[in-house]
Amino acid sequence: MSTPAAPISPDASLGLECQKLAPESVAEVRREIEHHLATTLGRHKQNATRRDWWLCTAHMVRDRIYKRLIQTQATHSAHNTKRMYYLSLEYLIGRMLISNLINAGLLDTTQSALAELGIDLWEVCEEEVDMGLGNGGLGRLAACYLDSLATLDLPAIGYGINYEFGLFRQEFVNGYQVEHPDEWARYGTPWQLCRPDYTQTVRIYGYVEDRFDACGNPHPVWLGAKEVLGVPYDVPIAGYGTGTVNFLRLWSARASEEFDLQVFNEGGYVEAVREKAMTESFSKVLYPNDRTENGKELRLVQQYFFVACSLRDIIRRWRRSEADWDTFPDKVAIQINDTHPAIAIAELMRVLLDEEELPWGRAWDIVTRTFAYTNHTLMPEALERWGMPLFGRVLPRHLQIIFEINAQLMQRVLAHWPNDLDRMREMSIIDERDGKSVRMANLAVVGSHSTNGVAAIHSELIKERLFPDFYALWPERFNNKTNGITPRLWLLNANRPLARLIDERIGHGWTRDLQRLGELEQWADDAAFQNAFMAIKRTNKERLAEVIARECGVTVSPDALFDVHIKRLHEYKRQHLNLLHILTLYRRLLNNPSLDIPPRVFIFAAKAAPGYELAKTIIKAINSVAMRVNNDPRIGDRLKVVFLPNYRVSLAMRIIPAADVSEQISTAGTEASGTGNMKLALNGALTVGTLDGANIEIRDAVGEDNIFIFGMTVEEVEALRKRGYRSTDWYAADANLRTAIDWLCSDYFTPGEPGVLAPLRHSLLEGGDYYLALADYAAYCACQDQVGEAYRDRAQWARKAILNTARVGYFSSDRAIREYASDIWQLDPLPVS
Known part of the structure; x- marks a missing residue:
């Protein structure tokens, strides 16, 4: 369990724009909380638990948000x-109470109302379990x-799956990752509302048989x-500083027939419910091991199930308002988030x-x-x-x-590039190599505008x-939309002390216009502002140190440099x-x-996919080194080195505000963008990174003096691979590298x-080190040595950290969504x- 956040002082109200939406008194909010405690939960104040207080507070804010949802849908x-529909297999929402209170303009009022009842809001918030609807950057x-x-x-409207179990709850046993069911919804959640009237049948x-x-x-x-x-469950998504409340609709699978009563009465209890159990497995768990x-079959069924329900x-x-199919694209825009929902293209065609018995050409025009x-x-x-x-x-x-x-695509390719069989093979949705397969990315490109x-x-x-071939055929279809993050969660919520400091200097407008953070630059060299900024960083590090002590049993100093590597565990990341450098530094100290x-203090947090054995071996390696290093009296x-278990949004909200250094060290040309790099920079962490993904744009934004770039570029990686990369040659040529690998893999x-x-x-070595570590x-x-030297000059480090926060306003999800809306959705x- 994470450490409660520091209470907000009464004279430091957050989100004044939102407060205008809900000018409710503390007495009104308190009355509603007490009402739900008594009537919704049936509990008395004297024996109410912290979870009871969390639930009745959640119901209070949910009541208000649902009123706004009704008004939004009526409008x-x-x-x-026209509406945009977002199809995604993941939504990594995390905890919702504080976010909803902020967006509903009720945070300070609710804190005061609970305080009158003798309840600490931040302690209550710790009762909330992260919603297990996603895994990594895609869902976040x-x-x-x-x-x-x-x-x-x-x-x-967002559409996804109402997973009964999240990816998994991670535990370390003797350094090994052990997976346990993530029963996030065991006791239900106040944020979901079942909508059985909108149940869909797929x-x-x-x-298939031809009928004449x-x-x-x-006709097939x-x-x-x-x-x-598919039974829908809705989660309201409240806007900040506005009356709009959209929603996320999540589908739960149910059998069309609950059980066979005759078999049940004859004593076949298991057989009677077998079909029900198999069907409900479709929405049971996020990413079943494929x-x-x-x-594999369950994954495919999951994907089709949720897009078919969503399209219906x-x-x-x-x-409700249209009948002519030619108007469908004028009223409906559908965004496919990665290839998981790409089967929706074939489903709408079907x-x-x-x-609807439309001719092929007309149907395909509507789809694209x-x-x-x-x-x-x-x-x-x-x-x-x-x-x-x-x-x-x-x-x-x-x-x-x-x-x-x-077939129609191949005709188009053949007309454009006559007799170019190689190009046809590359562009075909059907891959003929290694047994025929359906390429979902090719389908997504072909079926999208x-x-x-x-x-x-x-x-x-x-x-x-x-x-490249699709770009040559349809250059007008390709564009860039650099990722963004919401400042409401990743600064206003996650780092309230820093948000207050920013408010004091530039006002509240940055929460809806993150580019306004640029106004902070004028104080980057101001000693008083530097001291205030770094004092907040130290307080956040103290809070994280408490989490580390509790979760890992390791005592760390908040005066140390906190070097953070948090993301999915994968070789390309x-x-x-990072571990090889730690070993090198450890050996130098010895x-x-x-x-x-x-x-x-090197801080890791990540989950490895259950079937990804090498990633799990890397976790074991990091934990094994940590055990030795942390108990070695020679280095004090x-x-x-700490590896925090069970990485999730609520844990990230503890780590990110405390980070001094952000590790973004993927092999150049492998990371699409990243969003962790944006969250960490926004909170004043300096990036150590390759020229990969959004690191390049972050470098351009914050300035080369305020980021640590190392390693090969995309072009250099490609050239090295073309020449023939032999990792054993690099191993033989570098004594420090050779010793680090040999030492790590000894006993x-x-x-x-x-x-x-x-x-x-x-x-x-023998495997070739595909990701060029x-x-x-x-x-x-060498880059890490530069980091250590830079950290000695605290004033200059503070300046760099402030400029990171001040200059990353471009990386707001508001900016990204505006670009999607104007350039793609016409919304x-x-x-x-």
Whole structure:
């Protein structure tokens, strides 16, 4: 459990713009809280638990938000407005109480109301469990975008899956990652409202048979399909400083028939509910392990289930005011967040062809004008594809439609590049190599009028390397939309002391116009402001130190440099490169006890996918080194290594405000954008990074003197690979590198477990070190030496940190959403009074 945040002083109100929305008295809010405690929970104040107080406070603010939601939807309907629908398999929302209180303009009022009842709001907030609806950057981006859509008064609805279990709850046992079920919804959540009236029925499996019409023309008919019910649960998304409340609709799978009563009465209790249990597994868990065929099938079923339910819901809403399908793209914009929802393209085609009986050309025009696709990866192996037998078994009619889409695409390619078979193979939605498979990224590009990357370099690499042939065919479809983050969560909520300091200097307007942070530059050299800024950083470090002591049993000094590496555990994000530097620094300290360096605390937090064995080995390696380093009396407190378990939004909100250094060290050309780099810079952390993803734009924004860049560029990485990269040559040529690898993979750090880290050594040497950690090692170590030297000059470090906060206003999700709305969706704001 995280440490409660420091209370906000009564004279330091946050979000005055929001306060105008809800001029309610403390007495009114207190009365509503007490009302819900008695009538909703049936509890008396004398025996109410902290969870009871959290629930009744959540119900109080939910009542107000739902009134605004009703008004918002009435306004949208009255104006027959165009809406944007965001399809994403992940929404990493985290905790909602404080965010909702801020956006509803009730934070200070509620804190005072609870204080009158003898209750501390911040202690109450710790009872809330993070909503387990996402895993990493993809889901966190989606959550930021929902916040900005509502804040900008843009009519929008998010769609996803109402997972019963999140990815997993992570624990470390003897340094190993152990996965436990993330039962985030075990006791329900006050933020969701079931909408059974909008339940949708979708079909999967079955077969296709040609039926002939009166004129003897064949028409494919999907028969023998299994029916599944999708029950929607809505989560309100309140805008900040506005009357708009959009919502996120999440689908739970239910069997069309609950159980076989006859079998049950005959004593076959398990058999009677087997179908129900299998069907409800569709929305059971986020990202089932796809190393097995059953796991792959479940993932495909999940994706189709949620997009089919969503499309039916979108069409139902459109039909309330429209009947002519040609108007559909004028009223509906659908954004595909990565390839997971790409099957929606084939599903809408199926509806238009089979159910609405539109001709192919008209249906395809509607589809391509409706959909837009955001790509989130540059690595071809990460682009989703499905084996043909599996796809045909689960979605037989959709496979037929995809074949026809592909046939028409190949005709277009052939007309544009006659006899270019190689180009046809690359562009085909059907991959003929290594057994036939369906390329979902190709389907997404072909079926969308817009394909965007999420950072300037990423978007260029999409055009040059990932989809060069599609770009040559449709250059007008490709564009860039650099990611952004919501300042409401990642500064106003996560770092309230810094938000107060900013308010004192430039007012509250930055919460809706992050570019206003640039006004802070005038105080970057002001000693008093530097001292205040760094005092807040130290307080945040003290709070994080308490979390580290509680979670890891390690005492760290808040005066040390906090070096933070928080993101999904993956080879391309190169946590193992960070570890090699730690080992090098550790060895230097042991061999030179008088070495004068600033004390360093290296902080990791990440989850490895359950089936990603090498990533789990890296976790074991970091924890094993941490155990040795943290208990070595020879270096005392000059070096500490901690790996905080169960990384999640609420934990990130503790780590990010406390960070001095932000590790963004992916191999150049592998990270699409990143958003952690933006959150950390916004909170005054200095980036150590490669020229990858949004790091390049952050460098340009904050200035080269206020960031630490190292390593190869995208062009240098490509040139090295073309020449033939031999990691063993780099290993042999660098004594420090060689010693670090040999030492790590000996039994020194893993006594009693010989060879347990051998897979890591193999990946770096015999395995070829695909992500070039060895090639960037020397540059990374030299860069880290520069960081240590810079940290000695506290005034200059404070100046750099302030300028990072002041200059990252561009990376607001509000800016990103405005660009999507104007350039892709043609979506206008509709204020709600």
